């Protein structure tokens with residue numbers, strides 16, 4: 001792909017001092033741990049931080065992958081975080097279909113980088129499967145969207161203290177449409193003040209990745225998160241993995257609605273093949289200011305410009321909370337399995353043959369388990 005825009009922005013940012021400020025972990029950033037809830041196995045409360053990838057770990061691995069790939073993977077710095085850390089985007093592949101994968105936009109949701117790097121590792125290692133996929137698909141992978149928040153282990157960025165997944169652009173037309181849909185669904189319309197309070201790409205991370213999005217123009221996007229611990233609706237079993245769509249059907253084109261549901265079905269099927277994994281459907285939400293939402297709605301960029309590009313499908317994964325040593329392996333693997341299932345179907349052309357209506361047969365996410373640790377939402 002052409003990276004002229006990325007390069008231009010990189011050049012503009014090279015002069016910026018890359019000072020990493022030490023950020024003490026605020027007490028409020030670390031919720032009280034209440035291990036041993038009724039449905040939670042022992043020793044699966046909040047994670048041991050030493051098992052969570054740091055920014056330096058991710059950076060080291062990305063640089064190593066770039067070296068080992070012998071030119072197949074290119075690592076771009078598309079900007080710098082509020083504290084000056086490089087914002088890395090890895091691209092690999094030569095195929096006409098373009099897939100964007102991002103992790104850890106919320107800094108206290110740890111396993112997105114593990115899943116993204118595992119996926120990249122397989123692509124870089126070569127072999128027939130990887131070669132077949134890379135000849136059909138080009139990937140843009142952002143293992144750690146929010147490095148400052150990750151280092152501080154908080155949801156938000158550290159400079160503005162805003163949620164980076166509520167910071168993409170929404171214009172008045174999108175907002176009006178949101179309110180029309182809310183009324184159609186029997187909900188109260190949001191006040192104009194809500195629109196005025198949207199942060200609208202305030203964070204430098206949002207700006208940098210929006211320009212990278214506008215340059216890369218993905219057909220598909222997958223955003224990797226963690227939620228709290230929840231039951232499967234109507235059961236006493238805990239869900240380990242939820243697949244989610246961030247917009248009401250009525251906000252999307254028919255093709256987008258079908259495509260996002262097909263992506264969800266594929267990821268759910270693949271993750272569920274692992275015995276320890278129980279997949280659910282994330283509850284209804286309709287938030288145009290989220291990254292994958294704004295992308296699908298052609299939301300405006302930092303200076304009011306438009307990418308004039310809407311992905312066919314953009315959805316998200318959620319791993320359960322209460323993560324710990326014993327669950328780390330399969331919680332990462334369920335994400336990796338989901339990524340492969342979707343991208344294999346894109347590569348071999350079977351995505352559009354998936355029955356989109358199976359989406360509604362994925363079990364709903366049930367009750368929250370407060371004793372298992374803090375809640376997190378998409």
Ligand SMILES: [Zn+2]
Pocket residue numbers: 106109225226376377378
């Ligand atoms: Zn999240």
